[in-house]
Amino acid sequence: MKYGYARVSTAGQARDGNSLECQEKALKEAGAERMFLEKFSGVKDNRPELNKLLKKIQAGDTLIITKLDRIARSLIQGVQLLEDLLNRDIVVFVLNLGIIDNSPTGKLIRNIMLSFSEFEREIIIQRTQEGKAIAKQNPNFQEGRPKKFKREQINHALELLKTNSYKQVYQMTGISPATLGRAKRNLKGAK
Numbered sequence: 001m002k003y004g005y006a007r008v009s010t011a012g013q014a015r016d017g018n019s020l021e022c023q024e025k026a027l028k029e030a031g032a033e034r035m036f037l038e039k040f041s042g043v044k045d046n047r048p049e050l051n052k053l054l055k056k057i058q059a060g061d062t063l064i065i066t067k068l069d070r071i072a073r074s075l076i077q078g079v080q081l082l083e084d085l086l087n088r089d090i091v092v093f094v095l096n097l098g099i100i101d102n103s104p105t106g107k108l109i110r111n112i113m114l115s116f117s118e119f120e121r122e123i124i125i126q127r128t129q130e131g132k133a134i135a136k137q138n139p140n141f142q143e144g145r146p147k148k149f150k151r152e153q154i155n156h157a158l159e160l161l162k163t164n165s166y167k168q169v170y171q172m173t174g175i176s177p178a179t180l181g182r183a184k185r186n187l188k189g190a191k
Contacts, residue, residue: 004032069117
């Protein structure tokens with residue numbers, strides 16, 4: 001059986017053909033019969049779809065992935081995972097590299113590519129932290145995602161709640177019951 005595994009870290013990831021859709025298409029074209037797709041960080045060892053795949057795949061089967069960094073984002077994790085698969089007599093086919101094996105050359109290529117993957121991830125983290133440090137110098141900096149509604153809109157919705165249900169206020173303002181409940185609790189906690 002030929003299994004395909006595709007992974008993205010975020011739902012919006014679409015650069016360089018790394019979207020789930022692009023990976024799935026490439027895996028199908030390479031002959032994958034069953035797919036395991038997930039939106040999960042590659043540094044996590046406990047990935048639900050990867051775990052299902054590892055339980056299902058057997059000796060003689062083939063695992064197809066588009067790039068080595070889709071299965072692991074660290075050298076140690078990648079080496080352990082690939083050696084486990086190869087020791088179980090599972091063929092590992094990476095579309096942009098070919099078949100990975102336990103020969104000295106195969107190990108060298110695998111280790112170099114996994115090292116680049118880990119390096120790339122660490123550079124992304126470093127740049128993100130640098131960007132955040134620069135942003136924090138702005139006096140208007142706010143941690144996290146920007147608020148969808150202004151304080152005045154929330155206050156108005158809370159006033160409407162005095163005479164209307166959560167559902168009615170949601171229909172009038174577009175502010176979800178969960179957001180209203182959170183705002184109400186925060187208001188009580190501030191008193």
